[in-house]
Amino acid sequence: MCLAIPARIVDQPNENAMAEVDILGVKRHVNLMMTPDAKVGDHVLVHAGFAIQVVDEEFAAESLSMLRQMGIKSADELAAELEPGARTPGAAAS
Amino acid sequence: MNSTLDGFRDPEIAGRLMDAIRETATVPAKLMEVCGTHTMAIAKHGLRDLMPDTITLLSGPGCPVCVTANRDIDLAIEMARQPGVVLTTFGDMMKVPGSYSSLSREKADGRDVRVVYSPLDSLTIAANEPEKHVVFLGVGFETTAPTVALTIREAARRELPNWSALSLHKTVPGALGALVNDPEVQINGFILPGHVSTIIGAGPYEFLAREHGVASVITGFEPVDVLQGVWMLSRQLAEGRAEVEIAYRRGVHAEGNPTAVAAIEAAFEPCDAEWRGIGVIPGTGLALRSKFAQYDARERVVCTPPEPREIKGCQCGDVLRGVTLPFDCKLFGRGCTPEHPIGPCMVSSEGSCAAYYRYTDYGKA
Numbered sequence: 001m002c003l004a005i006p007a008r009i010v011d012q013p014n015e016n017a018m019a020e021v022d023i024l025g026v027k028r029h030v031n032l033m034m035t036p037d038a039k040v041g042d043h044v045l046v047h048a049g050f051a052i053q054v055v056d057e058e059f060a061a062e063s064l065s066m067l068r069q070m071g072i073k074s075a076d077e078l079a080a081e082l083e084p085g086a087r088t089p090g091a092a093a094s
Numbered sequence: 095m096n097s098t099l100d101g102f103r104d105p106e107i108a109g110r111l112m113d114a115i116r117e118t119a120t121v122p123a124k125l126m127e128v129c130g131t132h133t134m135a136i137a138k139h140g141l142r143d144l145m146p147d148t149i150t151l152l153s154g155p156g157c158p159v160c161v162t163a164n165r166d167i168d169l170a171i172e173m174a175r176q177p178g179v180v181l182t183t184f185g186d187m188m189k190v191p192g193s194y195s196s197l198s199r200e201k202a203d204g205r206d207v208r209v210v211y212s213p214l215d216s217l218t219i220a221a222n223e224p225e226k227h228v229v230f231l232g233v234g235f236e237t238t239a240p241t242v243a244l245t246i247r248e249a250a251r252r253e254l255p256n257w258s259a260l261s262l263h264k265t266v267p268g269a270l271g272a273l274v275n276d277p278e279v280q281i282n283g284f285i286l287p288g289h290v291s292t293i294i295g296a297g298p299y300e301f302l303a304r305e306h307g308v309a310s311v312i313t314g315f316e317p318v319d320v321l322q323g324v325w326m327l328s329r330q331l332a333e334g335r336a337e338v339e340i341a342y343r344r345g346v347h348a349e350g351n352p353t354a355v356a357a358i359e360a361a362f363e364p365c366d367a368e369w370r371g372i373g374v375i376p377g378t379g380l381a382l383r384s385k386f387a388q389y390d391a392r393e394r395v396v397c398t399p400p401e402p403r404e405i406k407g408c409q410c411g412d413v414l415r416g417v418t419l420p421f422d423c424k425l426f427g428r429g430c431t432p433e434h435p436i437g438p439c440m441v442s443s444e445g446s447c448a449a450y451y452r453y454t455d456y457g458k459a
């Protein structure tokens with residue numbers, strides 16, 4: 001359940017450290033408190049609604065391909081995965 | 095045999111790694127993959143069968159839902175039964191059986207149990223429904239603990255009067271220490287979890303090498319990553335080295351994420367925790383610090399769950415310690431399936447029993 005999903009920061013965080021990110025084309029708000037140095041355009045690993053680490057672009061692309069391998073192909077499927085009631089923050093992984 | 099490598103995104107690299115593993119793994123070695131996603135990758139790609147005879151792959155306690163003790167699940171269920179309580183948690187927890195029930199069964203019986211994607215969502219529920227008391231049931235290792243730690247801080251900042259957290263969080267290195275001390279287990283090397291290490295870095299595992307002479311490699315989640323981890327472990331063992339190496343530089347910095355570690359330390363203090371199959375391991379739990387007592391569900395929703403009982407015939411405990419393989423359990427596939435799980439290892443998608451049921455034919459009637 002510790003899978004973290006790569007996302008790209010698209011917007012400045014607000015005063016509560018919430019910023020808009022793009023995950024496979026889906027826009028979500030995540031908390032950037034754990035990645036205080038993250039800037040717009042950076043890739044971060046997202047877990048349970050929080051960015052947990054800044055990662056490089058190549059790594060993000062690789063992880064996204066892993067998500068696709070796991071059968072998550074479209075942004076819609078990912079959104080379903082992320083919605084309450086579907087599954088948890090991570091499909092798997094510690 | 096190379097046909098079995100076709101499923102890899104890069105079969106050629108996988109093939110080269112397999113050659114390298116066969117070349118280096120001359121001494122018999124037991125390697126434990128700690129993380130549920132590694133278990134999935136190993137089961138899905140049949141890596142166990144690809145290994146040379148010298149290497150035995152064991153699954154470890156890396157599925158947070160699976161290692162949660164019945165006593166703790168029972169407590170969460172009892173909290174959900176209290177009038178006015180909304181119990182919020184991650185989806186993985188819902189179907190996990192406790193001694194007598196599960197959260198999804200409680201929900202079906204009319205208790206207010208809700209799945210959230212982020213612990214922050216439970217704050218929103220508390221703010222919107224001030225007449226209720228909202229409990230967030232926090233389960234997970236160091237990857238998840240900082241998200242709950244920061245949520246506790248946020249609840250305090252907003253002075254939310256009707257929200258509290260039940261922390262069942264656990265920390266990984268101490269559990270590995272308990273396993274290497276277990277004479278029944280005998281591990282030569284650990285394939286360490288990627289995203290736990292994203293947070294804590296390499297340092298907290300170093301005692302495994304220093305004090306116990308066990309080799310470790312922090313490993314990513316692609317099947318090729320797992321092979322690389324196995325190869326690096328075999329190389330350490332062949333060269334008589336024991337250290338913590340990182341095969342997952344892309345996602346793990348040696349120092350981890352110090353901001354996240356600080357967040358954990360600000361909200362929680364170490365406490366003893368009961369691990370399914372292993373027992374109580376001192377210092378591997380995370381309890382809310384007393385200055386956050388107001389946000390501690392154990393203080394706020396006082397209730398007494400019934401005495402826990404173990405599930406008859408289920409060998410999850412031994413599976414989690416790497417002593418038993420899932421298909422050696424008599425119930426595997428015969429009475430215990432993902433549709434009708436008997437133990438937690440069959441519930442969670444990353445549980446060893448579920449992974450093996452999904453991807454192998456072992457023991458299926």
Ligand code: SF4
Binds near residue numbers: 407420426
């Ligand atoms: S197969 Fe089912 S009963 Fe057996 S150990 Fe796994 S979860 Fe428990």
